[in-house]
Amino acid sequence: MTQSPLLFSPGTGEYAHGTSPLSSSAEQHPGFVAVPRTAADVGEIVTEAAARGLVVMPQATGHGASGAVDEKTIIVDTSSLDDLHIDAESRTASAGAGQTWGTVNAQAERYGLLGLAGSAPSARSPGSPSAAGSAG
Ligand SMILES: Cc1cc2nc3c(=O)[nH]c(=O)nc-3n(C[C@H](O)[C@H](O)[C@H](O)COP(=O)(O)OP(=O)(O)OC[C@H]3O[C@@H](n4cnc5c(N)ncnc54)[C@H](O)[C@@H]3O)c2cc1C
Numbered sequence: 792m793t794q795s796p797l798l799f800s801p802g803t804g805e806y807a808h809g810t811s812p813l814s815s816s817a818e819q820h821p822g823f824v825a826v827p828r829t830a831a832d833v834g835e836i837v838t839e840a841a842a843r844g845l846v847v848m849p850q851a852t853g854h855g856a857s858g859a860v861d862e863k864t865i866i867v868d869t870s871s872l873d874d875l876h877i878d879a880e881s882r883t884a885s886a887g888a889g890q891t892w893g894t895v896n897a898q899a900e901r902y903g904l905l906g907l908a909g910s911a912p913s914a915r916s917p918g919s920p921s922a923a924g925s926a927g
Contacts, residue, residue: 795835797825797836798823798824798836798865805868806824808824809826809868812850812852813853813854813856813913814853814856814857816857817857817858817860818859818860819853819856821860821861821862822843822845822862822863823865823866824866825839825866825868826868826871827869827871827872836865840865844863846863846865847864848865849888850867850868850869852891852913852915854913854915870889870915872887873894874886874890877902879902882904884898890915891912891913892908892912892915
């Protein structure tokens with residue numbers, strides 16, 4: 792099977808970055824690291840994973856990483872998906888999967904708004920359970 796250019800194997804810089812979670816005690820040895828830059832890329836990665844019989848695991852920072860990740864997994868490194876749109880009128884924010892709470896709230900503050908983040912500004916907003924209601 793031809794390898795998608797979105798997939799990176801062990802030995803590449805992208806694989807090393809994608810398997811270096813902030814929670815450094817987690818062992819991560821996935822089959823591939825995938826690095827999407829657009830929503831369409833994410834679709835292509837999921838299709839590729841299904842064709843290979845692999846599961847996908849999104850990871851923004853690995854702040855919440857725990858447990859082993861084996862070769863049957865593709866870690867999807869979402870850190871490049873950093874879109875952010877704040878609608879002051881509806882008091883909502885739309886953040887890419889790689890956007891951090893620190894940035895979301897720095898922008899929200901300009902409108903007198905605040906997302907219900909945890910205490911870690913480096914955590915990515917979609918990865919935080921508290922993000923669902925406030926920045927979804
Ligand atoms: C040891 C430890 C200490 C912590 N300390 C703090 C702290 O001091 N302050 C604090 O605020 N929080 C803390 N946390 C909690 C952490 O911030 C949360 O786990 C948060 O979810 C991290 O988000 P992330 O996306 O940066 O991390 P990630 O590890 O990248 O993701 C967290 C989870 O969300 C999933 N996920 C990520 N992106 C997506 C997506 N786009 N779609 C679906 N699922 C997704 C991942 O698969 C993973 O299960 C701690 C967690 C741990 C394990």
